Amino acid sequence: MTLNEKIKQTALELGFDLVGVTDASPLQGEQVNRLLAWLDAGYAGRMTWLHSNLEKRTDPSKLLPGAKSVIVVGLGYKPPGQKTEDRGQRTASSGLVAAFAQYDDYHPFIKKLLRQLADFIASITCPSMQFKICVDSSPLLERALAVRAGLGIIGKNRMLINPRLGPQIFLGEIVTNLELDPDKPLKDSCPDCGKCVAACPTGALKSDGSFDATKCISYLTIESNTDIPADLAPKIGNHLFGCGECLLACPYQLNAPPCANKEFVFHPERANLDLNELLNLTEDEFHARFAGSPILRPGLRHLQLIAQICLNNALACPEQA
Numbered sequence: 001m002t003l004n005e006k007i008k009q010t011a012l013e014l015g016f017d018l019v020g021v022t023d024a025s026p027l028q029g030e031q032v033n034r035l036l037a038w039l040d041a042g043y044a045g046r047m048t049w050l051h052s053n054l055e056k057r058t059d060p061s062k063l064l065p066g067a068k069s070v071i072v073v074g075l076g077y078k079p080p081g082q083k084t085e086d087r088g089q090r091t092a093s094s095g096l097v098a099a100f101a102q103y104d105d106y107h108p109f110i111k112k113l114l115r116q117l118a119d120f121i122a123s124i125t126c127p128s129m130q131f132k133i134c135v136d137s138s139p140l141l142e143r144a145l146a147v148r149a150g151l152g153i154i155g156k157n158r159m160l161i162n163p164r165l166g167p168q169i170f171l172g173e174i175v176t177n178l179e180l181d182p183d184k185p186l187k188d189s190c191p192d193c194g195k196c197v198a199a200c201p202t203g204a205l206k207s208d209g210s211f212d213a214t215k216c217i218s219y220l221t222i223e224s225n226t227d228i229p230a231d232l233a234p235k236i237g238n239h240l241f242g243c244g245e246c247l248l249a250c251p252y253q254l255n256a257p258p259c260a261n262k263e264f265v266f267h268p269e270r271a272n273l274d275l276n277e278l279l280n281l282t283e284d285e286f287h288a289r290f291a292g293s294p295i296l297r298p299g300l301r302h303l304q305l306i307a308q309i310c311l312n313n314a315l316a317c318p319e320q321a
Helices: 001-012 030-040 054-058 106-124 143-147 195-199 217-222 275-279 284-291 299-318
Strands: 018-023 070-078 094-097 133-135 170-176 240-241 272-274
Touching: 001 018, 001 070, 001 170, 018 143, 030 054, 030 143, 070 106, 070 143, 094 275, 094 299, 106 133, 106 170, 143 170, 195 217, 217 240, 240 299, 272 275, 275 299, 284 299
Parallel strands: 094 240
Antiparallel strands: 018 070, 070 170, 094 272, 133 170
């Protein structure tokens, strides 16, 4: 068994669904150009941190001097029993929570598994092996690296899509000074169906392939941390935290398997949250109820702002409640 095969076998045994390898050379071409154009257009909104560390985002060796390879892993997070036709179902007093936030925060979970994988690699290669573990918050274009490592393609919803797992995938990386054999990118392409673009409630996804994050419901409910523009508030509908309509509309999502990692804690009761209860939570109650959850990210004040918008939308459209 080759070193690559041992690494992949162990990654799968640890609970990852996908694993691939690419070299640590700088990213170039369409993905980098698209990022720069996206930033220049102002589509990142208040996510100002995306404008910094551009060299690190596109060059793994800037994160780890002497880096030669990047191991990219994927973990599917499709909730058990998730049905596409259920999306957007509106009740007068409940708000929808995006699939990824129905689990515990994936950052520490994936980091823990990647640390175990890195320790294994060091044990069969060199104890002084150098590596850096990255999970989303590190300045790295992980989707572009995942494509180069053969884990999937970038869809028109701008997400990584794996033909087997669909677009609901968490990613993580180990940047290392080990020289490993790189995998080849997939030859599959995003189907020209336009379903994700049509499913976007706010028009954040455009038919020309561009994406305006400032109109995205996930951005508005999680990242913006400010008042919601009056023209976008009604389009939020009953999406309390995140969205995912463009993921659920993807043809690859239909037959994707549910999350197979039983150690990744899932909270089915968080799929729909009572809006009136949220409006009456104190800070202490909020942090106690959602300890370890991504739902803590925007803070209670902003979550309550969105909860009120969801209630207003339900009152304005009683026939959909």
